[in-house]
């Protein structure tokens with residue numbers, strides 16, 4: 001873990017921030033959010049052009065606090081690193097990291113002192129550890145607040161349900177391992193299946209749970225087939241594609257999908273009406289004026305963007321890179337309470353972007369049984 005946090009006193013001056021995102025699986029749709037005509041260019045042409053042409057980072061949105069006079073300009077910016085999700089994962093790593101560095105250069109030119117690594121810019125840059133150090137700049141993956149908000153959503157979906165089986169896909173990642181550690185003291189259900197491709201990290205995480213005497217039966221698996229027994233499935237992988245489809249889930253399962261780009265196949269909507277998919281990692285921010293289309297309904301923001309704001313508003317001076325830490329998650333939870341006039345609370349649930357209701361917790365188990 002590489003977290004270099006300094007304690008923050010409430011009187012610390014606020015900083016300005018930038019948050020980096022990138023086009024998701026469908027590059028044309030996301031570039032159309034920057035400027036509508038760009039959405040008419042086919043995605044295949046985007047993939048070709050973004051690899052070969054020197055396309056600079058683009059401004060997607062500006063952010064202002066509603067409780068302050070923002071005549072001096074916005075408190076933050078959302079910038080697009082012009083590389084699609086699949087390209088970020090498949091191209092030469094040095095090239096991809098170089099594109100992220102260009103986004104950070106642009107952020108600094110705008111005056112940002114706190115910079116958040118959104119979506120896959122964190123996994124691709126080794127949770128920020130592959131980026132060059134920049135004195136005076138505070139960097140964050142935004143993963144700790146994401147882990148905190150995810151645990152809140154899990155508890156909303158399944159509070160203290162004995163007998164429940166929870167599976168976490170991407171359990172060994174930066175967000176995933178923090179969620180597992182946050183759950184260790186107050187586990188959900190009786191069985192927790194940890195899923196990822198790398199066996200060594202899975203075994204180490206399961207052993208850690210065992211040593212902490214969490215009381216939960218921790219299983220590990222490297223195949224997605226292992227989600228088939230779970231009542232509640234949490235998705236936290238860094239894959240660019242839809243990994244979980246109608247064939248993977250048991251009857252009545254509930255899925256919390258935090259991933260960007262999303263890992264749940266839209267066929268679930270039509271082929272598995274018994275399954276509920278909730279879009280995870282989303283917070284309500286009624287006190288923030290976010291101008292620009294980040295792909296969420298107005299008044300909502302991704303948790304990692306929220307962490308970037310919280311660190312900027314509280315004048316944080318140390319970076320939070322690498323594996324997200326439990327201590328930082330708690331610090332961000334407390335910061336969210338301090339700025340509660342702006343929001344930073346768990347958003348009302350969406351499923352594939354459409355409003356739905358929270359299921360009755362007991363019904364999750366009854367349905368699955």
Ligand SMILES: NC(=O)c1ccc[n+]([C@@H]2O[C@H](COP(=O)([O-])OP(=O)(O)OC[C@H]3O[C@@H](n4cnc5c(N)ncnc54)[C@H](OP(=O)(O)O)[C@@H]3O)[C@@H](O)[C@H]2O)c1
Pocket residue numbers: 118119120122123127141142143146169170171172173174175176195196197198199236237238239243258259260261280281282302303304305
């Ligand atoms: N909504 C939000 O605000 C928010 C905030 C932060 C992050 N996120 C999203 O959360 C996801 C995870 O981010 P992260 O920074 O934690 O990533 P990460 O540190 O790279 O972790 C990814 C995890 O997924 C596993 N994984 C990757 N590909 C897989 C595959 N094909 N099948 C099974 N497991 C796979 C990895 O382990 P192996 O490599 O061993 O398989 C690892 O456990 C990303 O989609 C990110 O965009 C969302």
